[in-house]
Amino acid sequence: MTHRSFFWFILPTLSAMLLFIALPIVSVAIQSLFIEHEQVLIVTESCTPFGCEETTTVDTEASAALSKEQPLGRFNGLGTYTNRSHLAFGEIGEIWNNSSNVGEFFGELLDLPFYWALAFTLTYTFVVTPFVLVLGLAIAVGVNNLPKIFKGPTIFVSLLPMIVTPLVGALTIFWMVDVDGVIGATLQNIFNDPSLSMKASTPLVWAMLIVYGIWSSLPFSFIVFYAGLQTVPKDTIEAAQIDGASKWQRMVHVVVPHLMPLVVFISLIQLMDNFRVFEPIISFQAEAHATSLSWIIFNDLIAAGNPLYGSAGATSVLTIIGVAILLMPVLIRTWRDFNRKAH
Amino acid sequence: MAIKAEKRITPFKVISVGFVILWLVIAAFPFLWTAWGSFKVQGDFFSKADWTNAITGALTIAETGSAFTANGYEGAWIQEEFWRSVINTCIVVFFTVTISLTFGTLGGYALARSGYKYAFWILMAALVFRAMPHITLVSGYLLPFFEWNIWGILPTTIIVLVAINQPFTLWMLHSFFLNIPKDMDESAMVDGCTRFQAFRYVIIPVMWPGVITTGLFSFLLAYNDFTVTRMLLSQENETIIPKIASFLGSTQVQGNVMFAVAAVVSATVPLLFLVMFFQRQIVSGLTAGAVKG
Known part of the structure; x- marks a missing residue:
């Protein structure tokens, strides 16, 4: 294809991506260097026979005019990055000096909002992903063993948790584990503890979110593994069988190595998707016990009256850096493959 | 011979099929439960005392006279637009x-x-x-x-x-x-x-x-x-x-x-x-x- 016709064919999609994906990343980076204007204050002195008193009022008109003139706010450099809500270098130094052991240090570190959100996001990502891989493969093998007529309906039902809107799917689960819901009430009966609530303790909330994450991502890995199982060469399996390999051995030594590229593919997609975990926290109303990076950006943006663009921008940039670190191994590998092909 | 071996029921197969059935229940149950419960009143959908109420709709019958009610749908679609x-x-x-x-x-x-x-x-x-x-x-x-x-x-x-x-x-x-x-x-x-x-x-x-x-x-x-x-x-x-x-x-x-x-x-x-x-x-x-x- 000539450069000219390539250009015209790719123009619409490329301009859409540049305008609404690449440019916002730049815009976020710029925003993060600015901070909201301070309110314009008027100090008035009112004197009474008993003395003079100074009162301070906010000049709303002047404040509005100022933010209209410079909508970005005032320049703050990297100040937002280092403040308490983000990387909090000052606070970390203080905690480091004051804490007597490592456990205490981490305990206090997690009180800082950014590190708390980062801790949940990473835990969620790195717990959900392996579970999804292993359980997905197990279901795929099971479905593969089913008689043919059951396969279609099984796949239909299996797809539901993934296809359904994340916010909606999480809500259906949330209502069931509610203290008055079917699972919540049953758990109270089993443990004979009327105060047991999945929403009240941090470990339970984390567990609930992670279980939801596995539930909603399993269908994806199941379908991919199931399709992969159809391509396992029959000859190799039979050869292994003749050599006396048990079903389990055939699984571990023939099938799993054959599916290895799919494991890489699923992990990549899962890492990307789980790192942006957001909707379940809204549905489960879990923000008191678990926040994610996406959630703290959202929270800054919906701050009533004046959205904290600077703060949201700084967290966004840090999140993007996190995504880049996650993707680095894949990008390096692709780059190497590409160079090998080119030479 | 290979076909015969495929047909045989092994423990491996039983476990894996059992696992699939368990998964199907986990995958489908929340949707069935919510869809069924959406035709009940709140007291039945969140029936702390007795979960069978959510199925039989005891409070729904008491409040509306029938085991199914479309009040939720009416409220959402019409009242809340x-x-x-x-x-x-x-x-x-x-x-x-x-x-x-x-x-x-x-x-x-x-x-x-x-x-x-x-x-x-x-x-x-x-x-x-x-x-x-x-x-x-x-x-x-x-x-x-x-x-x-x-x-x-x-x-x-x-x-x-x-x-x-x-x-x-x-x-x-x-x-x-x-x-x-x-x-x-x-x-x-x-x-x-x-x-x-x-x-x-x-x-x-x-x-x-x-x-x-x-x-x-x-x-x-x-x-x-x-x-x-x-x-x-x-x-x-x-x-x-x-x-x-x-x-x-x-x-x-x-x-x-x-x-x-x-x-x-x-x-x-x-x-x-x-x-x-x-x-x-x-x-x-x-x-x-x-x-x-």
Whole structure:
């Protein structure tokens, strides 16, 4: 294809991506260097026979005019990055000096909002992903063993948790584990503890979110593994069988190595998707016990009256850096493959 | 002999089939439970004392005289004007899918037919863009959109969703067009067609299976989106997913959780039909990227 016709064919999609994906990343980076204007204050002195008193009022008109003139706010450099809500270098130094052991240090570190959100996001990502891989493969093998007529309906039902809107799917689960819901009430009966609530303790909330994450991502890995199982060469399996390999051995030594590229593919997609975990926290109303990076950006943006663009921008940039670190191994590998092909 | 061995029931098989049955229950139960419960009153849906109430509807009979009630649906659709959001969703989804497929087929075709290095780099950039959390992009849009006065309206949201959709669409259609033999359009060009005419008369007639599969995923992205629609649409232009989220705040106060339950079931039904009719395409779409590596 000539450069000219390539250009015209790719123009619409490329301009859409540049305008609404690449440019916002730049815009976020710029925003993060600015901070909201301070309110314009008027100090008035009112004197009474008993003395003079100074009162301070906010000049709303002047404040509005100022933010209209410079909508970005005032320049703050990297100040937002280092403040308490983000990387909090000052606070970390203080905690480091004051804490007597490592456990205490981490305990206090997690009180800082950014590190708390980062801790949940990473835990969620790195717990959900392996579970999804292993359980997905197990279901795929099971479905593969089913008689043919059951396969279609099984796949239909299996797809539901993934296809359904994340916010909606999480809500259906949330209502069931509610203290008055079917699972919540049953758990109270089993443990004979009327105060047991999945929403009240941090470990339970984390567990609930992670279980939801596995539930909603399993269908994806199941379908991919199931399709992969159809391509396992029959000859190799039979050869292994003749050599006396048990079903389990055939699984571990023939099938799993054959599916290895799919494991890489699923992990990549899962890492990307789980790192942006957001909707379940809204549905489960879990923000008191678990926040994610996406959630703290959202929270800054919906701050009533004046959205904290600077703060949201700084967290966004840090999140993007996190995504880049996650993707680095894949990008390096692709780059190497590409160079090998080119030479 | 091999066939005989396949038929034999082994412990391995029993465990794996049992596991599948367990999974099916876990996958389907929340939806069945919620759908059934949406026709009950709140006291039955959240029946702390006795969970069988939620099935038999004891309080529903006591309150309304019948075991099933459509009060939740009436409240959501009529009182809370859920239908408005449904119309908005239809508009957003229709245009998002149409525009992203138009952009995506052109771009995907170009990437599949170009042997130059930059095609590879565009695909790599698309992969990185695919990984961007949507909320980080949204925090970049808000301020400019407010400044230009285009915040809150449907066209802005549609074009943003189209853009967010492009990386995935490009990858899918790129790998699909690679499977259409090059000879087809090239022979048309030998016969005197321009590149665009070859695309129009040779490729377009055979591309529909791939386009439908990709379209399903564009549909799901637009329909399921919460982040973009919640942040970029004003209240009167809300689509159904942010509407459901706003129900949670307002209705729980008034004790009308059942409105939200009814809305949730209403939002799930179209997806159910989608999977029913397009199961094969969805499965093939999920695996298309994987098999290519």
